Amino acid sequence: MIQLPAHSPEEKQRKLEEWRTWLFFTVVVAPLLAVGIVSGWGFVVWMWQTFVSGPPTY
């Protein structure tokens, strides 16, 4: 069973909030966080190359 039915108005409100919270975090917060972390890492490496290490060597 994926979801339980809500009966009272309080339960309906709580269920709605659970759904909204899940949707917001799955669709907005998590992707933004992932892009932010990757961009941040890229920026740090770029700055490191610019001021400390120079271009990457192999």
Next chain:
Amino acid sequence: MRDLLRRYWRTLTTPSKFYSLGFLTIGGFIGGIVFWGGFNTAMEFTNTEAFCTSCHEMRDNVYQEIQPTIHFTNRSGVRAVCSDCHVPHDWTYKMARKMQASKEVWGWIFGTISTREKFLAKRKELAGREWERMKANDSLECRNCHEYQAMDFTRQSKRGADAHSTALAKKVSEGGKTCIDCHKGIAHRLPDMSAQ
């Protein structure tokens, strides 16, 4: 407003009452797959020739110059597009390069090389950066396709074979050379090298 935030914070940090663990994990997993796909699609799109040449700075200068060269059109139909040589393939360095491109957006907004004259005036600095980069990584972007071990010296001109068999046989640290030391200006025209 504070109340609303507090309520949603509580919803976030307590176990779900109405949605099953299965739905939440699988749903989150599917969301992750969709995100990963979208992220890679965006990464690949920003690596395409069409994307690079969508700005006139690239389309009217360097893109025009590569077209008569062998890296653009040749008998076997393999093309080296912008990102093959100018975006590192290693993931971390690739992300760093993508962030570095924010400076190119800056330049685009403020028209740093918005005319042919401005581009020509700045081109030595820009080319110099790429030469320095390729010198540091032992011309990695050349070697992604051209492999020293696979070169048939009998199919090269005498001048080429002489140079490749000696200069490339040693590491740069041992007095050898790397591709870009000799092959500058092969895909785009050289900057004006006279002014020092």
